[in-house]
Amino acid sequence: MNHHYDVIIVGARVAGATLAYELSTAGYEVLLVDKSEFPSDILSTHNFFNNSLKILREMGVLDKLLQTGTPLYKRAVVQFEDAVIDGEFPEVDGESECLCIRRVHLDQILFEHAASQPRVTTIEGFRVTDVIREGDAVNGITGVHRSGSAEQFTAKLVVGADGRNSTLRKLVNSPQLMAVPTDYASYVGYFSGYEQEGDLHVELYKIKDKMVIVFPTSDQLYVLGVMFPLDDQEWSDRFTASPETAFRELVDSGFADSPLPARLRQSALDGKIRGLRGYDNDWYQGMGAGWALVGDALSFKDPAVGQGMHDALYTARILTEILSQHDNWDAEWESMAQTYRTMTETKMMPRYHMACQITKNVPFTTEQTMxxxxxxxxxxxxxxxxxxxxHALEPEQFGGVIGRLLQGSSAQVGYAEANDVSGG
Structure with missing residues (x-):
C-alpha cells in the first residue's frame, strides 16, 4: 500500500466520502479512512432539502440512493403554537423534491462510490491516534487498525471529516470561534405504521417549550425527534427510566392540539429511542498549515434547521475548488484558509444564526405569533x-418579503421581528 498521498481524509461518511470523490475528480491521490466499517448507522439527521439534490445528481449517486426505496417529498407542515404553515419547498436549481435517507444506506452508498473512484484508497476500521508534523505544518497521521497493528501515512493535507466530536480537530488544536449551547435535550426514534394525510411531508411542531420534527425516511419508516428543555428534570428522569414510554407521553401531553398524537399512537417503534443531551452550535477555524475541516467538524448546528447534510456536501466541494486553484499549498496556507473561511461564512453563517435562535428555549413574542x-x-x-x-431565499431577505406583502394587507403585524420566526 502507498503511504504518501496528496490528501488524507479522516472520516468517510457524508462529508468525507463526498470530498474523496471531488478530489479524485480533480486529479488528487486520496486516502480515505474511518474508524467504523460499512454499512453502519450513526445518530444524525439525514435530510437533504432539494437544494442538495443537484449535487448528489452531479456526483452520480442520486439514482443509487433512490434505489433504496426512500421516498421523495416536497411538502412541509410547520405548526408554531396555533399557526399552521403548510406548503411546498420552492424549486432550487431545477430540483423540486427532498430526500431523507437513513444513514445506514446513505453512508454505505457514498463510501462505495468514493472507493470506486480512481486515485482513492480506503481503509475501514482505522482509528486515528495522532497527527504527524513537519515544523509547524501537519503532514500525516498515525493510527491503529482493528487488528491492533499501528500504521502511519503522510500527505500534503489532512482533512477532518469526522463529525461533531472530531478527533482530527482536537489533534490540530483548531480554535473554536463561536459556540451557542442548546437549551434542549433531543431524543430520536424510527416508527413504522405512521400515516400522514395528503402528500408525504416533513412536520415541525413548536408548542410552548417543546418541539417535534418528523421526516418520511427509508424502509417505510418515519423518523421522529422530540426536544424538551435540558433543565426539565422530570422529563429527563422519565426518558432515562423508559425512553419509549416517555417519548409517547411527551407527544400526547405536549401536542394534543395537533395531529401528531393520533399518528404516533398507531405507530410501532422500530429499534431503540436514542438521545442527544446537550450540544453546542459551534464554529471552528476551518483550515491551517497542512489541515482542514469539513462538515460537522467545521460547524455543527441544531438539527431542527436541517442543514448538516447540505453543509457536508458544500464544504467538500468548495475545499476542492480552493485546493485546485493553488499549486504551491505549502506557501499558500494562509491565503487558502482565508478564502475557505470567507466562502463558508458567506454560505453557511445565516443558517447558523437561525440554528442559534431555534436552539434557545424562548417563547414566541406577541409580534412573532402575529x-x-x-x-x-x-x-x-x-x-x-x-x-x-x-437556500431559495436568504434569511436576511425574509423580512423584506413580509414587509412587501404587508403593504398590500390590512393585517396589523409587527414585522420587524419577522427574521425570528424560524424557531423563536
Missing part, C-alpha cells in the same frame, strides 16, 4: 419561509 399567523395565511409568505431552509 407574523407566524400571517405566514400561515399567505402562500407567498409560506414559500418565502420554507425558502430560508432550502
Amino acid at each position: 407574523v407566524n399567523r400571517f405566514i400561515a395565511a399567505h402562500p407567498e409568505a409560506t414559500q418565502a419561509f420554507l425558502g430560508m431552509y432550502n
Whole structure:
C-alpha cells in the first residue's frame, strides 16, 4: 500500500466520502479512512432539502440512493403554537423534491462510490491516534487498525471529516470561534405504521417549550425527534427510566392540539429511542498549515434547521475548488484558509444564526405569533419561509418579503421581528 498521498481524509461518511470523490475528480491521490466499517448507522439527521439534490445528481449517486426505496417529498407542515404553515419547498436549481435517507444506506452508498473512484484508497476500521508534523505544518497521521497493528501515512493535507466530536480537530488544536449551547435535550426514534394525510411531508411542531420534527425516511419508516428543555428534570428522569414510554407521553401531553398524537399512537417503534443531551452550535477555524475541516467538524448546528447534510456536501466541494486553484499549498496556507473561511461564512453563517435562535428555549413574542399567523395565511409568505431552509431565499431577505406583502394587507403585524420566526 502507498503511504504518501496528496490528501488524507479522516472520516468517510457524508462529508468525507463526498470530498474523496471531488478530489479524485480533480486529479488528487486520496486516502480515505474511518474508524467504523460499512454499512453502519450513526445518530444524525439525514435530510437533504432539494437544494442538495443537484449535487448528489452531479456526483452520480442520486439514482443509487433512490434505489433504496426512500421516498421523495416536497411538502412541509410547520405548526408554531396555533399557526399552521403548510406548503411546498420552492424549486432550487431545477430540483423540486427532498430526500431523507437513513444513514445506514446513505453512508454505505457514498463510501462505495468514493472507493470506486480512481486515485482513492480506503481503509475501514482505522482509528486515528495522532497527527504527524513537519515544523509547524501537519503532514500525516498515525493510527491503529482493528487488528491492533499501528500504521502511519503522510500527505500534503489532512482533512477532518469526522463529525461533531472530531478527533482530527482536537489533534490540530483548531480554535473554536463561536459556540451557542442548546437549551434542549433531543431524543430520536424510527416508527413504522405512521400515516400522514395528503402528500408525504416533513412536520415541525413548536408548542410552548417543546418541539417535534418528523421526516418520511427509508424502509417505510418515519423518523421522529422530540426536544424538551435540558433543565426539565422530570422529563429527563422519565426518558432515562423508559425512553419509549416517555417519548409517547411527551407527544400526547405536549401536542394534543395537533395531529401528531393520533399518528404516533398507531405507530410501532422500530429499534431503540436514542438521545442527544446537550450540544453546542459551534464554529471552528476551518483550515491551517497542512489541515482542514469539513462538515460537522467545521460547524455543527441544531438539527431542527436541517442543514448538516447540505453543509457536508458544500464544504467538500468548495475545499476542492480552493485546493485546485493553488499549486504551491505549502506557501499558500494562509491565503487558502482565508478564502475557505470567507466562502463558508458567506454560505453557511445565516443558517447558523437561525440554528442559534431555534436552539434557545424562548417563547414566541406577541409580534412573532402575529407574523407566524400571517405566514400561515399567505402562500407567498409560506414559500418565502420554507425558502430560508432550502437556500431559495436568504434569511436576511425574509423580512423584506413580509414587509412587501404587508403593504398590500390590512393585517396589523409587527414585522420587524419577522427574521425570528424560524424557531423563536
